[in-house]
Amino acid sequence: MSAVAVSAPIPLFQEANAYWQELIQECKRQMDAMNEILSQHGVPEDDRVTWTHGSQMQINRSQLPSTKVQFNMQFYPWGPMISGTVTGDQAGDLKFAPEEFDLVIAKDLDESVVAIIDEGRSLTPREVALFLTQNFRRCFPCISLWL
Numbered sequence: 406m407s408a409v410a411v412s413a414p415i416p417l418f419q420e421a422n423a424y425w426q427e428l429i430q431e432c433k434r435q436m437d438a439m440n441e442i443l444s445q446h447g448v449p450e451d452d453r454v455t456w457t458h459g460s461q462m463q464i465n466r467s468q469l470p471s472t473k474v475q476f477n478m479q480f481y482p483w484g485p486m487i488s489g490t491v492t493g494d495q496a497g498d499l500k501f502a503p504e505e506f507d508l509v510i511a512k513d514l515d516e517s518v519v520a521i522i523d524e525g526r527s528l529t530p531r532e533v534a535l536f537l538t539q540n541f542r543r544c545f546p547c548i549s550l551w552l
Contacts, residue, residue: 420518421485421510424530425478428487429458431534436464439541439550446548454541464537466544470495474537478510485510487520487533491540501543508533 433456440453457463461477476489491504508520508528519527528536542550 416484417510417512417518418480418485420512421478421480424510424518424520425487427530428533429462431530432456432462432464432537435534435538439538442550443545443548448545448548454544464541466493466541468544469497470501470544472501472540472544474540476506476537489537493540493543495543 436454436456443453444450452466452468454464454466457465461475463476464474466472470493472491472493474489474491476487478485478487487508487510489506491501491506493501495501506522508522511519511521511527513519513527517529519529520533521527522536538550
């Protein structure tokens with residue numbers, strides 16, 4: 406008789422993937438809205454916010470002051486989590502303090518899938534996208550990026 410390895414499914418695997426896809430769409434929408442506002446204020450295209458996606462998502466502005474938001478979703482035996490970093494340069498040799506964040510994907514009391522931030526607050530994909538894109542306000546201090 407042979408032993409068969411049984412692996413338990415990762416909790417919220419499908420729900421987390423759907424959340425991730427919605428988050429990607431919201432981040433893209435937010436970035437497009439920011440770039441539209443920047444365009445209206447005469448900011449050249451190569452000075453705006455760019456988007457790179459793959460296994461790790463990245464929203465970036467390379468001109469000074471620069472900001473880079475990198476994040477990805479990882480699956481652990483106990484469930485999915487979105488992890489990321491925010492880095493950037495204020496001026497030539499002056500860097501912003503790097504920030505790290507972890508958002509656990511879970512089901513809220515109403516059974517909706519949410520990301521839980523450090524303070525225990527639950528966030529929809531739109532709210533996470535706002536949380537991530539708000540970091541670009543420091544790149545354009547004289548322009549309201551109200552999204």
